[in-house]
Amino acid sequence: MLHAQHELQGRVLDASDNAPLEQATVYFPQLENGVITDTDGNFHIRQLPEGTYKLVVSMIGYAAFTQSITLGENNPSLTIRLRPSAIEMEEVIVSTPFHKLQRENVMKVEQAPLAEIRKNGSPTLAEGLRQIAGVETVSTGVGIGKPVIRGLSSNRVLVYTQGIRMENQQFGDEHGLGISDAGIESVEVIKGPASLLYGSDALGGVLYLNPQRYAPAGTAQADATALYFGNTSGVAANAGAGVSGEKWKFLARLARASHADYQDGGDTRITNSRFSEWDLKTGVGYASGRFKNDLRYNYNRSEPGIPEEIGVQGTDRTPLLPYQEIESHILSNTTEFFMKNSSLKVILGYVGNSRLEFEDHEEHAGEEDGEEHAEEEHGEEGPSLDMQLNTLNYNLQYQFSPSGDSWQTVVGLQGMWQENSNAGEEILVPDARTVDVGLMATSHVHFEKSDLQLGLRYDRRQIDSDAFGTPGESEYIGPLDRSFNSFNAAAGYRIDIAPRVIGRLNLASGFRAPNLSELGSNGTHSGANRFEIGNPDLENERNVQADLSLEYKGEHFELGINGFHNRIRDFIFIAPTGNTVEGDPEFQYRQQDATLYGGEAVFHLHPHPLDWLHLQSNVAVVIGELDSGTPLPLIPPVNWRNTLRVEWDKISSNLENFYGFLGLETYFRQGRPGDFETETPAYNLVHAGLGTRLPLFGNPLDIRIAANNLLDTKYIAHLSRIKADGINNMGRNISLGLSMTL
Incomplete structure (x- = not known):
């Protein structure tokens, strides 16, 4: 049973008129496994383990849907209805260990998709982070910048990338962030002691x-x-x-x-x-x-x-x-x-x-x-x-x-x-x-x-x-x-x-x-x-x-x-x-x-x-x-x-x-x-x-x-x-x- 695999399928609809929703993301954050719905709103996710996991369904223009799903043999087909909303699409918080949507998270974490940060036209990632409330940048010109969170910076702010801590002699005044924004999906900021x-x-x-x-x-x-x-x-x-x-x-x-x-x-x-x-x-x-x-x-x-x-x-x-x-x-x-x-x-x-x-x-x-x-x-x-x-x-x-x-x-x-x-x-x-x-x-x-x-x-x-x-x-x-x-x-x-x-x-x-x-x-x-x-x-x-x-x-x-x-x-x-x-x-x-x-x-x-x-x-x-x-x-x-x-x-x-x-x-x-x-x-x-x-x-x-x-x-x-x-x-x-x- 160690390698038992399960599947989950279903359909995503608009809650206002039951129209199928194409290109909705159906995703298990902890498993990092998900798919995109087809033209009829259908989805089919394979290679899933037994257990209870959080499922998140999201699409621009709709409020995110989240529900705990227990996976086992003969999983029933799901019908998920998304409610139209002008509020920005929520994402799952990764920097805290329980994979919650921000509205469910106990700790307040600011999250910003890099696609939104790039719209501002900042030449570097460090400059772009200034768009997040409570975050600033200590800069030496434009090419050297490091984040400041609520007045603290350098070795008092830890940077994580690819799930590990970034170490680049960050104590130095002229030692910048050292990471390109290319290939970054989103940024999360924990303000305060972590x-x-x-x-x-x-x-x-x-x-x-x-x-x-x-x-x-x-x-x-x-x-x-x-x-x-x-x-x-x-x-x-x-x-x-x-x-x-x-x-x-x-x-x-x-x-x-x-x-x-x-x-x-x-x-x-x-x-x-x-x-x-x-x-x-x-x-x-x-x-x-x-x-x-x-x-x-x-x-x-x-x-x-x-x-x-x-x-x-x-x-x-x-x-x-x-x-x-x-x-x-x-x-x-x-x-x-x-x-x-x-x-x-x-x-x-x-x-x-x-x-x-x-x-x-x-x-x-x-x-x-x-x-x-x-x-x-x-x-x-x-x-x-x-x-x-x-x-x-x-x-x-x-x-x-x-x-x-x-x-x-x-x-x-x-x-x-x-x-x-x-x-x-x-x-x-x-x-x-x-x-x-x-x-x-x-x-x-x-x-x-x-x-x-x-x-x-x-x-x-x-x-x-x-x-x-x-x-x-x-x-x-x-x-x-x-x-x-x-x-x-x-x-x-x-x-x-x-x-x-x-x-x-x-x-x-x-x-x-x-x-x-x-x-x-x-x-x-x-x-x-x-x-x-x-x-x-x-x-x-x-x-x-x-x-x-x-x-x-x-x-x-x-x-x-x-x-x-x-x-x-x-x-x-x-x-x-x-x-x-x-x-x-x-x-x-x-x-x-x-x-x-x-x-x-x-x-x-x-x-x-x-x-x-x-x-x-x-x-x-x-x-x-x-x-x-x-x-x-x-x-x-x-x-x-x-x-x-x-x-x-x-x-x-x-x-x-x-x-x-x-x-x-x-x-x-x-x-x-x-x-x-x-x-x-x-x-x-x-x-x-x-x-x-x-x-x-x-x-x-x-x-x-x-x-x-x-x-x-x-x-x-x-x-x-x-x-x-x-x-x-x-x-x-x-x-x-x-x-x-x-």
Whole structure:
């Protein structure tokens, strides 16, 4: 009976007139198995194991349907009726362990399909994430960006891709996200401590990237996309293909992007903000009854320039000094075994990250305008920084449901082994080895109109590093042998206050072990023009966050309000000592308790009978300060986004999926800057775009045009790392995108 296989068939109809619905998605999220309905609304899913699983049926223009289905011998045929709705189609949340729709989830998780993010015309994934309320980006130009969730970033926000944690020396100020948006299906954002699920570094939240799904069983798919960005004279293209049989599945996608220096609102090009990228993603899946396996690989190579000053003007794409060469290899394998009322998931992963940085050397000091090219420097001196990081991840989860959906429990073992090594003439962190191990258990209990979720976790991290330099010299770094331990807990409650009103209350603790830079730095940080000294006696950062949310979802009106209070013990920050080393000011890492609080409000109006008209608005507020009263750095100002959007599924026989939008993005004055920051005045940005689908040689062609900063406003964002140099952000950027599905 271990390999027993079952089938499920049925029909999907429109609840208003019983018309069959073609192209509806019928999907078992936990099994990652599903099909698309045919012209008569029929579906037939094979290779299903015995047991009880959540079935989700979704289609644009209809409210998602979800139901627990018990699979066994002689499964009855299903008739499913979808109710028309102007509300956006819901998806299953993957970043939490119980595979619920968002309205059923105890923890509030923001989810955004990448197809919607791309409509805005952002040149990078990091920039596109700013559309999610409560999420911002710390940027160094356009090519380098990392996510900020409710005022926390870097090692306080964990990034997951292909089901494993992304490790790419993310502690560094100029170390970006390092992932292409090509081959990403959707993004999920957990705002607040998720250490219960993911361990250290999830103290501030999690950015969870869901990879592209395989084609439905028995089908083949292929598509290609080409993009042009006017501001950077940038071009980007990707092409992918996939084929799925009853058991085996395969997909592959290749992407390329190249951008010249961007122009600010005054038509000045920001020297060396150019960047380029290659990206390859592949996957092989197999599913048969009670067994499922998914093997994925991602190769990414990027060359971002690091802008420092305004110099040579032009559209050359060869990076100037300083610049980086970054390579990442991400290999993951997910195996899952399904029993009648339980399942075992085993996720194994490897992340190899190579980071080279080429900088000016003294012999080039006399050269003018920074015109020396990177390849010349590479041949003469080699990289200033040569950092190699290899990480092995493992995650074992056993889920059992002794009473169906009413009570589900997950117990897990999770950890990683990591080695950092240096081969350049400079170092940011010493050679070191990090070992993590964590044990966790969490349960979800479903009542008639409410849900309760409880969890507990224990983690241990061991860090061993080698000595660097000669004892007694100013840049000597002594060896480290530190261990960090932490217990964490989470409790959440969700309740149907009224037929269309949901309330959520979550309390969770989190932790973050100090990183190697904070523990072992002892040298000049050229990017910050300061001498940094680590503190080998630093303790864990620990926090407790309370989240309260209320959500109303009507047929033509939605409103959500989320508030949070985040108390962090032993918050790690850097401060001046008053001394100088070789002319550079000396800074040292210290600890003090800190508090962050604020929230988000989201409004969506789509009035009847004008269901094609949408008015969306969201506002995000974060306030953070140390107990001494000093504001925390990199706290985004109050942000208010308003968008007027129109959508028509079909205008004529040759014109489908038409949309248009006009948006106003307001950033209020940030009058409480952290140390080493300055105040940032308020500014407004106008965005617009439109798109449609039309047939070309019998295949659908999607066309989209977007204009960011339409009025060419000259501004500097508070979270720009080159703000101190007086360098502006990007001016008007008009982008054109073409996508064809075969």
